[in-house]
Amino acid sequence: MIPLNYFLILSIILFALGAIAFFIKRDLITQFMSIEIMFNAANLAFLTFAKSFTSLDGQIIVFFVITVAAAEAAVGLAIILLIYRQKKSIRTEDINSMKG
Amino acid sequence: MTDYFWLIPFIPALSTLILVLFGQKLPKKYVSFQACFAVFASFAISVISFAGLLQTSHEHLPIIKNLFAWIHAGSFHADLALQLDPLSSIMTLVVTGVGFLIHVYSVGYMAEDEGYTRYFTYLNLFTFAMLILVMGSNLVVMFVGWEGVGLCSYLLIGFWFDKHSAANAGKKAFIVNRIGDAAFLLGIFFIFVNIGSGEFSVINAAIGGGVITQGLATLIAILLFVGATGKSAQIPLYIWLPDAMEGPTPVSALIHAATMVTAGVYMVARMNVLFTFSGSANSVVAIIGAVTAVFAATMALTQNDIKRVLAYSTISQIGYMFIGCGVGAYAAGMFHLYTHAFFKSLLFLAAGSVMHALSGELNMQKMGGLRKYLPLTYPTFLIGAIAIAGIPFLSGFFSKDAILTSAYANGQYFVWALGIFGAVLTAFYMFRLIFLTFFGQERLTSHAKEHLHESPSSMTIPLVLLAFFSVVAGYVGLPVVVGKDVNFFGRFLEPVIHGAHEAHLSLGMEWLLILISVGVAVTGIFVAWVFYIKNPKIPHNLVARFPKLYKLLYNKYYVDEIVNTALVNSTIKGSEIVYDHFDLKVIDGIVNGSAKTTNFFGKILSYFQTGFIKDYALIFLLGAILLLGFLLF
Numbered sequence: 001m002i003p004l005n006y007f008l009i010l011s012i013i014l015f016a017l018g019a020i021a022f023f024i025k026r027d028l029i030t031q032f033m034s035i036e037i038m039f040n041a042a043n044l045a046f047l048t049f050a051k052s053f054t055s056l057d058g059q060i061i062v063f064f065v066i067t068v069a070a071a072e073a074a075v076g077l078a079i080i081l082l083i084y085r086q087k088k089s090i091r092t093e094d095i096n097s098m099k100g
Numbered sequence: 101m102t103d104y105f106w107l108i109p110f111i112p113a114l115s116t117l118i119l120v121l122f123g124q125k126l127p128k129k130y131v132s133f134q135a136c137f138a139v140f141a142s143f144a145i146s147v148i149s150f151a152g153l154l155q156t157s158h159e160h161l162p163i164i165k166n167l168f169a170w171i172h173a174g175s176f177h178a179d180l181a182l183q184l185d186p187l188s189s190i191m192t193l194v195v196t197g198v199g200f201l202i203h204v205y206s207v208g209y210m211a212e213d214e215g216y217t218r219y220f221t222y223l224n225l226f227t228f229a230m231l232i233l234v235m236g237s238n239l240v241v242m243f244v245g246w247e248g249v250g251l252c253s254y255l256l257i258g259f260w261f262d263k264h265s266a267a268n269a270g271k272k273a274f275i276v277n278r279i280g281d282a283a284f285l286l287g288i289f290f291i292f293v294n295i296g297s298g299e300f301s302v303i304n305a306a307i308g309g310g311v312i313t314q315g316l317a318t319l320i321a322i323l324l325f326v327g328a329t330g331k332s333a334q335i336p337l338y339i340w341l342p343d344a345m346e347g348p349t350p351v352s353a354l355i356h357a358a359t360m361v362t363a364g365v366y367m368v369a370r371m372n373v374l375f376t377f378s379g380s381a382n383s384v385v386a387i388i389g390a391v392t393a394v395f396a397a398t399m400a401l402t403q404n405d406i407k408r409v410l411a412y413s414t415i416s417q418i419g420y421m422f423i424g425c426g427v428g429a430y431a432a433g434m435f436h437l438y439t440h441a442f443f444k445s446l447l448f449l450a451a452g453s454v455m456h457a458l459s460g461e462l463n464m465q466k467m468g469g470l471r472k473y474l475p476l477t478y479p480t481f482l483i484g485a486i487a488i489a490g491i492p493f494l495s496g497f498f499s500k501d502a503i504l505t506s507a508y509a510n511g512q513y514f515v516w517a518l519g520i521f522g523a524v525l526t527a528f529y530m531f532r533l534i535f536l537t538f539f540g541q542e543r544l545t546s547h548a549k550e551h552l553h554e555s556p557s558s559m560t561i562p563l564v565l566l567a568f569f570s571v572v573a574g575y576v577g578l579p580v581v582v583g584k585d586v587n588f589f590g591r592f593l594e595p596v597i598h599g600a601h602e603a604h605l606s607l608g609m610e611w612l613l614i615l616i617s618v619g620v621a622v623t624g625i626f627v628a629w630v631f632y633i634k635n636p637k638i639p640h641n642l643v644a645r646f647p648k649l650y651k652l653l654y655n656k657y658y659v660d661e662i663v664n665t666a667l668v669n670s671t672i673k674g675s676e677i678v679y680d681h682f683d684l685k686v687i688d689g690i691v692n693g694s695a696k697t698t699n700f701f702g703k704i705l706s707y708f709q710t711g712f713i714k715d716y717a718l719i720f721l722l723g724a725i726l727l728l729g730f731l732l733f
Binding site: 096097099 | 709710711713714718721
C-alpha cells in the first residue's frame with residue numbers, strides 16, 4: 001500500500017509545476033496547458049482523500065472538475081483564437097488593452 | 101330644482117378636457133360652439149338652481165353636495181364638496197351669465213387669431229376654476245379655485261407670449277398674486293389649527309361659539325384680506341392689474357373686471373362672520389378700500405391708454421366693494437360686485453370694439469370723433485360710463501349709493517368722504533374717456549382709419565345685452581327711500597350675512613346723501629365736458645401750471661419704479677450674489693467635490709488594472725495563499 005503522503009506530494013509538485021509554468025511561459029497556449037496541469041493536481045488530491053476516507057464525494061467532484069475543464073477548454077481556446085485574429089499574436093505582453 | 105347644481109362647474113371642465121385632448125383637430129366653428137355652449141349650459145343650470153333656491157326655506161341652507169372625501173389625514177378632513185346658497189348662487193349667475201356673453205364676444209374678437217383653440221380652452225378652464233372658487237363649501241376647495249383662476253389669469257395675460265411685455269405682465273401678475281396667496285394660505289392654516297375645520301358652516305358656528313379670541317380673529321381676517329388685496333388688486337398689491345391689460349380685451353373684461361378680481365370681495369363676504377367678529381379687521385378693509393378707490397381713480401385721470409383707464413377704474417370700483425364689506429354692509433358690497441360685473445365688462449368689451457375698429461389703436465389721444473363710425477359701440481359705451489359714474493336710474497347708481505349710505509350710516513364719515521371724492525373722479529375720468537374717444541376732432545392715424553368699421557354682430561350683440569343689464573340690474577336692490585322692503589337683493593342675501601347691523605338713517609338724511617352723490621357725479625361729468633369739449637385748452641394749461649403733479653399722476657406715483665428698485669432689482673441682485681457665492685461655490689463645490697474624490701480613488705485603484713493576465717494571476721495566487729494561511733492558522 002503506497003502511503004497517502006506520496007500522492008499528496010505528487011499533487012503538490014504537479015500544482016507547483018503548473019503555477020510556475022503559468023508565470024514563466026509567455027504564450028497563451030502553454031499557459032492554458034499549465035492551468036490544465038493545476039486542475040489535474042487538484043483532481044489527484046481529491047481522489048486521494050476520497051480513497052482514504054472511502055467516500056464518494058471526492059470522486060463526484062472530480063467528475064465535475066473534468067466536465068467544467070472540458071467546457072473551459074472549449075471557451076478558452078475560442079477566446080485565444082479570437083485574440084490571435086485581432087492581434088496577430090498570442091504573447092501575453094502584447095495583450096493589455098484592458099489596462100485601466 | 102337644486103338637485104343638479106353641482107354640475108355647474110363640471111360642464112366647462114368637461115369642455116376644457118375635450119379641447120385639450122382633441123382641440124387641435126376640431127374645426128374652429130365647433131370649438132367656439134362647444135366653448136360657448138358649455139358656459140351657456142352652466143348658466144341655464146345656475147338659473148334653475150337659483151329658482152329652486154328661492155323656494156327653499158332658510159333652514160335648509162346651504163345646500164351641500166359632497167362629491168367625495170378628498171383628504172382624510174388624522175384629524176384633518178377636507179371633502180370635495182360644493183354648496184349652493186344665496187351668495188354662491190349670485191356668483192354663479194354672474195360668472196356664467198357675463199362669462200357666456202364674453203365667450204360669444206370672443207368668437208368675433210379672436211376670429212383671426214392663431215391661438216383660437218388655446219384661447220377657448222383657457223377661457224373654459226377659467227370658468228371652471230372660478231365656479232369652483234365660488235361654490236366650494238370649505239376653504240380648501242375654495243383655495244383650489246383661487247389658485248386655478250390665478251393660473252388662468254397668468255396664462256391669458258401672457259396669451260400672446262411672443263410679445264415680451266405680455267410675457268412679463270403675466271409673470272408680474274403671477275408673482276404679485278403669490279405674495280397675497282401666501283398670506284391667504286397662512287390664514288387658512290390658522291383656521292385649521294384653531295377651529296379644526298375648513299367648512300364655512302363649522303367656522304361660522306365656531307366663531308359664534310367663541311372658540312377663538314377677538315385678537316386671533318383679527319389676525320386671521322387680516323391674513324385672509326392680504327390674500328384678497330392680491331387677487332382683487334388693492335393697495336399695496338394692485339400693481340399687477342394695469343399690466344394685465346396686455347392680454348386679449350375679452351380676457352380683461354371677464355377676468356380682470358367682472359369675475360376673478362372680485363373674488364377677494366366674495367371671500368370677505370363669505371367670511372363675514374369672522375370679519376364682523378373681529379371688528380378692527382373690518383375697519384382695515386374699509387380704509388384700504390376707500391384709499392384704493394381714490395388712489396386708483398387719481399391715476400386713471402391722466403392715462404391715455406383706453407384699457408389702462410378702465411383697469412385703474414376697476415381697482416377703484418373694487419375699492420368701493422371693500423368699503424361696503426368693511427362697514428358691515430356686505431350685501432351692498434356684493435350688490436356693487438354684481439352691477440359692476442355688467443357695466444365694467446360692457447366698458448371693456450366696448451373698448452375692445454373700439455380697438456378692433458381702429459386696428460389695435462389704444463391711445464385715446466389718437467382717437468376722437470368716433471361717434472359716427474361706431475353707431476352701436478358708442479351708445480353702449482356711453483351707457484356703461486353713465487352707469488359707473490353713478491347717474492340715477494342706472495345700476496351703478498343704486499349699488500354705489502347703497503355702499504356710501506351704509507358707510508355714512510355706520511359713522512365712517514372719513515370713508516364716506518373718500519368715497520364721495522372718488523365718485524367725482526370716477527365721473528370725470530370716465531367722461532374724459534368718452535369725450536376723447538367719441539367726440540371732438542378726429543386724430544386718427546392713417547393706419548387706423550384704413551379699416552374703420554363697426555364690429556361684427558357676435559361682438560355687438562353681447563354689447564347690447566350687457567348695456568341692457570347695466571341699466572336694469574340695479575332694480576333688484578332699490579334704496580329704502582323708494583319704499584320698504586324693495587331691496588330684494590339684500591333680503592336674498594340675509595341667510596348668509598350673519599349679524600350684520602344695518603344702521604338706519606332718517607328718510608331725509610337718505611335723500612340728502614343721494615342728492616350729494618348724484619351732485620358729485622354730475623359735477624364730474626360737467627368738469628370733463630368743460631375740459632375736453634367746451635374748452636380743450638384747459639387741460640394743457642393745467643399741465644403747464646402743475647407739471648410736477650401731472651408727471652406724478654401720469655407716471656402712476658412712480659410706484660412701479662419704486663417697487664422695481666426696492667424689491668425687484670434688489671431681489672435680482674441678491675439672487676446673483678447667492679448664485680455666485682452659494683450656488684457656484686457651495687452647491688456645485690459639493691457635487692463636483694464628490695465626483696473628484698471618487699475619481700481620485702479610482703485613479704489609485706486603476707494602477708492595479710495593468711491589463712496583463714499574469715499580474716492578475718499573481719494577485720489571485722497571493723490572495724489564495726493568504727486565504728489558505730488564514731484558514732490554516
